[in-house]
Amino acid sequence: MAQAEKTCDVLVIGSGGAGMCATVSATEAGAATIVVTKSKLGASNTSRAQGGIQAAIGEDDTTESHFEDTFAAGHDDGRPELVRTLTEAGPEAIEWLDRVGVDFSRDEGQLRILRCGGASRPRLLQAGERTGAEMVQALRAAVRASSADVWESSSLQSLEPEGEDWLAAIQTKGANAPRHVLARSVVLAAGGGLRGEADALGVGSTNHPDATPEVLRSAIELGAKAEHLDSWQRHPTGSVWPEPLSGYALPETTRSYGATLHDASGDRFVDELAPRDVVAQAIIDVVDEGRGVAAPNGQQGVWLDTAAIDREHGAGFTADRLAYVHGRYGKAGVDITAERVLVYPVLHYRNGGLLIDINASTSLPGIFAAGEITGGVHGTNRLMGNSLLDTVVFGRIAGRSAAEASR
Numbered sequence: 001m002a003q004a005e006k007t008c009d010v011l012v013i014g015s016g017g018a019g020m021c022a023t024v025s026a027t028e029a030g031a032a033t034i035v036v037t038k039s040k041l042g043a044s045n046t047s048r049a050q051g052g053i054q055a056a057i058g059e060d061d062t063t064e065s066h067f068e069d070t071f072a073a074g075h076d077d078g079r080p081e082l083v084r085t086l087t088e089a090g091p092e093a094i095e096w097l098d099r100v101g102v103d104f105s106r107d108e109g110q111l112r113i114l115r116c117g118g119a120s121r122p123r124l125l126q127a128g129e130r131t132g133a134e135m136v137q138a139l140r141a142a143v144r145a146s147s148a149d150v151w152e153s154s155s156l157q158s159l160e161p162e163g164e165d166w167l168a169a170i171q172t173k174g175a176n177a178p179r180h181v182l183a184r185s186v187v188l189a190a191g192g193g194l195r196g197e198a199d200a201l202g203v204g205s206t207n208h209p210d211a212t213p214e215v216l217r218s219a220i221e222l223g224a225k226a227e228h229l230d231s232w233q234r235h236p237t238g239s240v241w242p243e244p245l246s247g248y249a250l251p252e253t254t255r256s257y258g259a260t261l262h263d264a265s266g267d268r269f270v271d272e273l274a275p276r277d278v279v280a281q282a283i284i285d286v287v288d289e290g291r292g293v294a295a296p297n298g299q300q301g302v303w304l305d306t307a308a309i310d311r312e313h314g315a316g317f318t319a320d321r322l323a324y325v326h327g328r329y330g331k332a333g334v335d336i337t338a339e340r341v342l343v344y345p346v347l348h349y350r351n352g353g354l355l356i357d358i359n360a361s362t363s364l365p366g367i368f369a370a371g372e373i374t375g376g377v378h379g380t381n382r383l384m385g386n387s388l389l390d391t392v393v394f395g396r397i398a399g400r401s402a403a404e405a406s407r
């Protein structure tokens with residue numbers, strides 16, 4: 001058995017939202033913490049999230065309603081106690097993010113709250129147009145300011161039990177051999193890894209290149225219980241054309257603001273604010289029925305009428321509220337305020353994963369998990385904006401629980 005070169009109370013694998021929240025809360029609880037991440041701190045799917053984060057903080061909203069929407073959208077396949085934990089902790093999670101430094105968007109002093117697909121009320125908060133990137137920036141600063149030891153460009157290669165502890169082999173880019181860390185407890189926050197699956201299948205994905213599933217697989221090989229692993233979510237509006245934007249997902253807020261979907265004849269065919277799986281399947285069906293539109297490269301899609309947004313809200317609205325999308329398409333030669341864009345669903349999110357309880361414990365003693373690597377929180381279909389919330393709520397719980405377990 002390899003000798004440990006380093007020991008710690010809590011070893012966190014991954015530095016997306018879940019890993020960084022876990023790191024901050026583990027250090028706050030006094031645990032000697034190492035966070036290991038594949039490339040730069042914060043490089044992750046979390047940094048790509050655009051649309052926003054859900055929490056029941058609107059005047060006429062309740063956490064019960066958030067629970068009901070989340071559970072129903074997940075086809076009643078979620079674990080009620082996990083869905084309850086997620087939704088009840090929403091308002092406090094937003095207050096915490098605000099304290100950490102996430103600058104949520106406001107209109108005339110009031111928090112901007114949008115309605116997104118599958119939600120019965122406005123519940124989506126935004127920090128500009130790239131909420132994930134804003135969260136990562138604030139969390140990265142919090143991790144850097146904490147006592148955590150940050151190992152960048154470093155990947156978990158293997159994990160094995162050693163007595164009541166866990167021995168991890170960590171390979172740093174450029175090093176000849178892995179370093180071994182003996183940890184009292186471990187938080188797995190390595191994401192769902194759907195980019196790995198998408199690349200293997202040769203299909204488009206919104207995921208970051210680091211989103212590969214080896215950590216999830218290792219945990220399962222060690223005997224961790226998991227569920228709904230093959231339940232994958234497609235983002236309904238992946239860009240089909242122009243080619244440089246292929247796979248880029250137009251945020252759902254385009255539809256929240258009034259963009260509509262049309263087949264080749266110009267007919268609308270779905271409620272644009274239905275849950276993601278419903279909208280994505282409707283687009284696939286339209287194309288399968290021969291009612292799609294071919295891009296110049298032959299790829300099929302349907303029209304997303306983004307110009308409808310300014311028609312509804314007035315000229316300049318898109319350039320202001322969707323400046324990032326507007327700018328990206330503009331650089332590729334498409335003015336989304338004047339033209340429709342071609343879209344088709346792309347692989348986006350793994351709904352299932354490692355089974356956890358409300359303390360973020362997996363079925364393996366001393367191993368905790370949070371974020372997209374876990375299952376049970378979103379059933380078999382996640383609502384938009386609930387994943388960022390999941391990373392904060394269960395990330396913080398996982399860090400605290402791991403710190404407690406290490407004593």
Ligand SMILES: Cc1cc2nc3c(=O)[nH]c(=O)nc-3n(C[C@H](O)[C@H](O)[C@H](O)COP(=O)(O)OP(=O)(O)OC[C@H]3O[C@@H](n4cnc5c(N)ncnc54)[C@H](O)[C@@H]3O)c2cc1C
Pocket residue numbers: 013014015016017018019036037038039042043044045046047048049050051052053054131132154155156157189190191192206207208210211212214215249348349370371372373384385386387388389391
């Ligand atoms: C384009 C896009 C837009 C999205 N928009 C939204 C949105 O608006 N709202 C919302 O709620 N959700 C959104 N999501 C989903 C959400 O961003 C993610 O599901 C969530 O952020 C996952 O967070 P995480 O911390 O669990 O994992 P990730 O953010 O994927 O982080 C995983 C971390 O683990 C590291 N890692 C992986 N393997 C290893 C290894 N072997 N060793 C060490 N480190 C490893 C990675 O480098 C990374 O740092 C979006 C996702 C994408 C891709």
